[in-house]
Amino acid sequence: MISLLHILCIMGSFQSVLGNNVTDSPSHNNFKRKDVTSAPLMAKEGPSYTDINNAASSKNWDAFMGIQVSLAVLAKLNKATILNHIKDAGEPGSSVEKATFEIYKDDAWREYTYQLSDVTLYPTAAKDLSEESTKNWWWQGYMKAIVDALTEGTTGTLPEYECSPDIVLKMLTGRNAKTITWTSKEDDTGRVEATGPSEDDLFKYFRKASHTPVIISDGSPSYPFHTIIMDMEGDSNDTARVNVAYQKFREWIIEGPKGLGDYVKADDDTHVYDTIYMLEDEGSVP
Secondary structure: OOOOHHHHHHHOOOOOOHHOOOOOOOHHHHOOOOHHEEOOOEEOOOOHHHOOOOOOOOOOOOOOOHHHHHHHHHHHOOOOHOOOOEEEOOOOEEEOOOEEEEEEEOOEEEEEEEHHHHHOOOOOOOOOOOOHHHOHHHHHHHHHHHHHHHOOOOOOOHHHHHHHHHHHHHHHOOOOEEEEEOOOOEEOOOEEEEOHHHHHHHHHHHHHHHHHEEEEOOOOOOOOEEEEEEOOOOEOOOOOOOEEEEOOOOOOEEEEOOHHHHHHHHOOOOOOOOEEEEEEEOOOOO
16 A cells, blocks of 8 residues: 555655746757857868858848958958958867957058957847857958948948948958949830940950959949859850859859850849959959
């Protein structure tokens, strides 16, 4: 026969399991990414343009595509361009709590230091973060540094045209950048037709993409469509084949190889390329 003491012990066990006075056992799901204070600044292989991931980021960097393509093309050409201007970065692949980013402004290099949370969390909302949004956060640190440098001493929002690749490339390298623009016009129906560039123009500039940043854009002042020239093969207009990269719906799209004629005018007429950005100085990226 079960004793009263035994019954009470059993009842107490049920109460311990079902009652409110029992502390839940630790669960991975209960830990929030907002509590993470350090994460890898970059992968062991160094920075890559594929790290630039708007889909994972908790911040809305979509409005600053000029900054993103500039960072991407430099990471693709020469990782040292990125690495040489980051302090407190640790060894590639290691987690860090903060880093200092050097930005060239007013004829001098300036330093901007951020904690991980400064660049991965909303300033007013503690949004839970995924691992994807915190790892390889070098590009988000650079994004914030450039935006902060451009808005110092000002109020209000930052227009996209103030983040154009020619401005950003100089801030990242300290070297002068230039813009080559061809005029466009609208016909009676409002359809945009480009008066340039020609295939000769594109061949002249695209062939430099192996050693210096080359970005082609539709030149829209409100939300420009930027495309990175990844490489070009061929020794004439007719034989030239171009590979490009651009972001669409927050994903990197690699396109090509295509002939030069595809970049004189877009097939779908959604945008017309009329602007090229590149470093003014000859020679490889520093």
